[in-house]
Structure formats: C-alpha cells, structure tokens
Amino acid sequence: MTEVEVWIAPGSSAKMVAQTLQDSGVPLSVTVFTWVARLSGQAHKIKAGNYVLRAQTANEPAPANANTAAAPLSLWQILGKLTRGDVSQREIRFIEGWTFRQWRQVLNQHPDLRHDTLNMTDQEIMTALGEPQLAPEGWFMPDTYLFDRQTSDLAILRRAFHMQQQLVAQLWSQRPAVSPLNSAYQALILASIIEKETGLAAERAQIAAVFHNRLRRGMLLQTDPTVIYGLGAQFDGNLRKRDLLSDTPFNTYTRPGLPPTPIAMPGRAALQAAIHPAISDALYFVARGDGSSYFSRNLEEHNRAVTRYQRGNRP
Known part of the structure; x- marks a missing residue:
C-alpha cells in the first residue's frame, strides 16, 4: 500500500481536484469522481490543503483483508476526507x-x-x-x-x-505589589536576559533574583549576553575584555538598567521567573562549568568563586 501526498489548491473545481488526485497516483476516474462530487452536493465543500491518501498502485497486489486500516481509500472515503479538511499538517x-x-x-x-x-x-x-x-x-x-x-x-x-x-x-497581571520592574515590557526584557543566562532550568528564579536585587540597588547588571547582542555581527564567538568596555545601547557593563529591547525570545518559564523571582539576597553568579551557577552575596565571595570555577584556582 502506498501513501500518496496530494496538494489541493484553493479554488479548485471538482474536476481539477480529480485530475490532481489522478496525476498524484491515486487510481480513480476523473469523470466518475467529478460526477459523484457534484451529484452528492460535495463539489463545493472540498477544502484546500495538503492530504495524505492511501492508494493502491497498478503494480501492487490487492490487500489480503480489504477491511484493514491499511486498505486503500474508496472514492467516498477520499471525498469525505477532502470535504472534512482532514489535512496532513x-x-x-x-x-x-x-x-x-x-x-x-x-x-x-x-x-x-x-x-x-x-x-x-x-x-x-x-x-x-x-x-x-x-x-x-x-x-x-x-x-x-x-x-x-x-x-x-x-x-x-x-x-x-x-x-x-x-x-x-x-x-504581568499577576505581578507582586513591589517590584523594580515598571512595565510588562521591562519584564519581557529581563525574561530574555534570564533565558540567555540560564544553564539549569531550576535556577531561573535565582538568576532572576540576582537581577532584581541589582536593579533595586542601582547596580549595573553586567550580563554578557546583552553585550554579545549589542555587538551583533561583530561578535566572533569569543567575548573579550575590550568588548565589555565597548559601549552600545545593550552593554549592561557600561549602561545602567535594562537594555532598550529584549535580546531574545523568552519562554513562559523565563517570563514567570522575571516577574516572580526567588527570595534571595544574592548579587552575583558565576557558571560552575557543569551548567549550574554559583551564587554569591558580595563581591569578595564572587571573586573567590570566579577564581575557583573559571580560573581553575589560579589567582
């Protein structure tokens, strides 16, 4: 048994549909199909779209049990499929x-x-x-x-x-009463940063808390993905110190607050985290190298974590 894929164009007449089916390998009579469609009142109910039909080609033997699910579709079954709009998506x-x-x-x-x-x-x-x-x-x-x-x-x-x-x-309608975010758009922007910064899904809300805490204190966000986004085509895959100092509207090392637009498409979980962060007093985080992050409450603790996880204990 062969599955035949057929595209029925919008506005096709019953005869055009029959010819398309025949040209695609469905063994039927164009004349018979056209008359059956017209006389049954189905001709104008055929819906455009992409269909997958079971058909028996000339070189294939007839199925042993014609009542099986794999049997070829009859003319009436094909017509029913086309009028229901049972398309293959x-x-x-x-x-x-x-x-x-x-x-x-x-x-x-x-x-x-x-x-x-x-x-x-x-x-x-x-x-x-x-x-x-x-x-x-x-x-x-x-x-x-x-x-x-x-x-x-x-x-x-x-x-x-x-x-x-x-x-x-x-x-946004479910946001807490107190938040450093002033609009739904700011939540969308922060969610996009969280999406890019998160290596471990369970840490989204903790990462969100860090950014909330820094915004409340007026600290720079200092998040690498915003710098990379601002560099655009200039970014070659290696973020350098000079890039962190290169001012763009998206560089959160040189400019306070959130960038002017999101930097990516955030999903529901990132949006949820941006609006409902974890309860935490962390102000920093650094990647451990295994997908997770180490969170710190002050710069001294953060610097020790950077030395441990990113410099291999080198000073």
Missing part, C-alpha cells in the same frame, strides 16, 4: 532564547511555507502585524507550530506574536 519549531534573526532564518528555510516575509524588513513585518512601533525581539512565543502546507510565514508569526502578547499580559 507540517510543523516548525522555535527554541527559547533564539533571536528574531534566527526565527527568520528558520522560516525562510522551511520548504512547506509560503515565504511572504522573505523580502520584508523587520519593521515591515511588525507593521503587517499591526504593531509598527514595536521592535520584534522578544515578542514571539517559542513553541512548535503546526500548519498546512503553503501557509504564509506571516501567519505563523502572527500566531506566535498574539500568543506571546497574551502570555505577557496574563503573567
């Missing part, structure tokens, strides 16, 4: 911490999408989404999205955008 996955640039690369490379945004600027995309004043970074929910073949990439972005908007609004 594709999927595309976006990972937490990806930037909008990475999202666009993945969208552009997907063979089953219609690439309406290919020649659009980021700002043109946001205008098409009805939010021309917004920078795109941070505003799209990382997730796996199912779609029909030839769906517009803009439609995928619209779904992700609306889902992230709703999530941010929902979580």
